[in-house]
Amino acid sequence: MEHFSFLQEITVVFILSSFVIFLFNKMKLPSILGFIITGLLAGPYGFKLVSEVEQVNLISEIGIILLLFTIGLEFSLKRLNKIKDIFFYGGSLQVFGTIILTFTAAYFILGFSVKLSLVISFIISLSSTAIVLKIFQEQGETQTPHGNISVGILIFQDITVVIMLLLIPYLSAGAQADFAGIAYALLKSALIILGFFLVARKIVPKLIYEVLKLQNNELFLIFSLSICFIIAFIADKAGLSLAFGAFLAGIIISESEYSHHVFENIMPFKEVFVSFFFISIGMLLNINFFLQKPFTILALTLLIMFFKCIIVVLGMRIIKIPLKAAFLAGISLSQIGEFSFLLTRFAYENGILSDAIFQYLISSTIITMMLSILLIKEMHVLVGWLDRFITFDALEKGGKKPVSSLKNHVIIIGYGISGKNLVKSCKTFNIPYVIIEFNPKTVRYYS
Template identity: 45%
Template sequence: MILLASATEIPFLTEIMVILGLSILVIYIFQKLNMPAVLGFLATGVMFGPHALGFVQSGEEIEMLSEIGVILLLFIIGLEFSIKSLVSMKKVVLVGGSMQVGLTILLSGLIAYFLGFGMNEAVFLGFLISLSSTAIVLKVLQDKGLMRTPQGRIALGILIFQDVIVVPMMLLTPILAGLDSNVAMSLFILLIKVILVIGLVYVSARHLVPRLLHEIARTRSRELFLITIIVICFSVAYFTSIMGLSLALGAFMAGLSISESEYSHQATGLIIPFREIFTSFFFVSIGMLLDLDFVIHNLALVALFTFGVFIIKFGIIVLSTLALKYPLKTGIVAGFSLFQVGEFAFILSRSGLETGLLNDNTYQYFLSVSILTMGMTPFLIDYGDKLAANLLRTPFKKLAFMENAVGNVVETDTDDLDELQGHLIIIGYGTNGHNAARTARKAEIPYVILEMDADLVKKAKDKGEPILFGDAKNTHILDHVRIHRARVAVVAVSDHHDALVIVSQIRELSKTVHVVIRAKTIAQSEELLIGGASEAISEEFEASVEVFARMLNQFLVSNDEIDDYIETIRDETYSAIHSNYHVYKRNAVEIAKLKTANIHIDRHSLFSEKHLCETKIFDENKVRVVGILRNGKLKKNFTGDTILREDDEVIITGSELNINFFMNQWEELNAKKMPDLDEVSGI
């Protein structure tokens, strides 16, 4: 017998329902106003929390759900990085993080001291102000695809340092309050714990987790894979928690341990829906802390303190970024990302209240400034580049001398996938997928493969294939392989329902990619075409065509007649299910009639060292540049800004008539004496 608990037996069920219901309304309005969803959740907490309309009361249950949201957020961030990339960031973490935290504590502590706070209270306020919001910053950066940019890497590195340094700060809090004096031993024990956790994560990432996930993936059970990922996440987070470190840091470490395997992208795609729902509780719970009456009655001071915090943290982050040898603009954009006071400061502030380092009045000012700076963050990240460009036109640009003194560093530690453009995506690595990949490789077409068979992925990876373990029914996976920038997607999966879902997900992300898909029957082909496929090839029909072609061949029917029969049958069959079939056929006929030619760019050529967009002769003669042979390598990805170099071979295509007209004009132009550049620029 199943017993159903009533809402009264689950007290926080009502609050969950109210929070989510109100969030729908508020976020809908914010989306219509083109405002970030994060602000919608914060606004929900502010408006309907205990200090305003009172629809939702703050409770331990809501805080617990919000903590799960932060854990899942940091877990996904860890998944998207690797230990190798993190090691490459050690300078950002250690130098940038220590400089930002140290200078912020020093400067804000001095200001607080001159405002009348005691030395210990001033240092503690410096602790609070030095911490930024891991949850909000990383959420916004991730949503906008900025995690792998220089400013994204700086933000992550400094936030990691802050997440670690908050533990010593909590150990120092009772000492500042005069309640404990054995700080040296506490810090030594903390150091041992950190080394132990890092060692465990390293061993897990290199040896344990990849093997475990490979065995789990071989079962092809989505449920088992998901549960395993969640258990790994919460186990490591729990381990770091009992070691005296933060849950969020443990979740990040858990993500890192999986990031070294080929299953990280699939794991990310499965976890994202859970992250979204739980992080919403976190942002709502933060908004619920704000006392609107206090802000209204002390608006001038709250605004002044908020501006002061912004100036202090923004300036120090810019200086820290310049010290790391990044450009000034990167420092400005990073400053707009990390100026706020974060969630770990809330945890630390409670310790300050309990030990007497903060009084109620100071705590309310701290909360007001923190939440206001959090609310400003999505806007300043969104417009960071534009604001930085405007600042660089002002006297602020004089700081550029520091940039020149330390030199510039441009980090491009990104996956090869970031460079893909106009590529082929092969979904499924069975016979059809394997043949498609082999053909693409021979034709030098850039491609990437998605496959759900763990053994196939491992074997193909060992052979050097660009293959990922991932479910193409997940939009995160499709986005990761840059479906919106692909030219063609070949769907070579055997399950018809899966194929329909994949086509639907592809069309949700891209309306332009050409989707070629296989189907077993004509009826399935028609269904796939209606669902969004560009071309659907029926295995049953094509097999029947091959059968009767070989039959006719045995009856000594000529190959030309057989080709005519095949064309007639294909016309009748495919035109009945595909409204654009005749368009494809006409295009194929026209392509078959195209001719190609090569032109050599020598030192005296009119177009040597000129951009392609300046060479109007190609458009005027209706011929198209399809490739540039340079230094023995074929360059297929080019734009109007591509410069033609000496000894380039430009490959053009067009109708025979247009090619002939072009070649005649080309020879005439190059036979003439080299005119002035001004005369040539209009050619």
């Protein structure tokens, strides 16, 4: 009967979210924001339509795993190599710049302890991979200059989450500084990540090829999900996180010629589970606590978003990134991210955060997410308004268009006799072309 009760609650959530998303589409507001509002209405601090919040959180965690998996699929080590300066220099400037500024404010202005200030600075330094890349995918901006900047910094952040999670137990009340233990944990994590790439990149593409030869979509879907969850669980057991493991799995598969086929099969499932993630975020917002201190929380939220944006802009200017792209990336990364929930909960369980600070951080995180969804949607309008006061270089105009080496090209569907003849004609007249072929043997033979 418990399972039946949960099924009823899920049905209520689906009906409520459908109604809310319908209204939001009518008002031309982002769907992600609608899912968060659905969670707020249905959760324990709203109308209490859902009592099994833990089970909703479990479904949402599957959503994060699938989201990070598909992000990894769209990414590649070749692309990371192209934006390595943004990844190393831009990422470190953003993360460490935010940590230093937040630590200074928490320790010297608010009078918090060193450990508490450091944990709070960890939490605020992260941005939302889920929100930023989902909106970028919807708007076709993942390959734009500001899209590359955001992706590079977000990946750097996702890697630093591993280190932050390892450090939190050593920052808990009564914990003794064990530098040897910290060094061992960091070394273990680095070796695990390296081992994934050395082993999985050799084995996984071969396994995918053997499965694809059978041309059974059901088997291929199950196999792709198995790879995702197996690597995610191994990473989790090794002290990393499930989401980071799923991201690694996606990157490993992205290096094979079958990544687009995997992405196509996973996408429908990802969208359903990711919606539960945003619903679960809405359920965390304690509206009673917010109503008690609305101006304090809103002021804190706006300060966080402003300074996070400025830090990204200054960091990008240091590494010679054009001002317009830096502003767009700064606006995109101004929120606090979903991994911050993980750090906040972990720090709370380790006795570092008090109840009040925990609620402040949760409330601020959710509100920064909600505001940034609206800002990212309208950031080109905002930057256009700033253009009246700040002169952007001519080369920066039109930065919204994706960077692509192909223009006015031919798309050849199928590489049979007709497809081969068409390729010969394209080569003769120097016409760029792309071939779409389903048969994995043909793809491997001619790649």
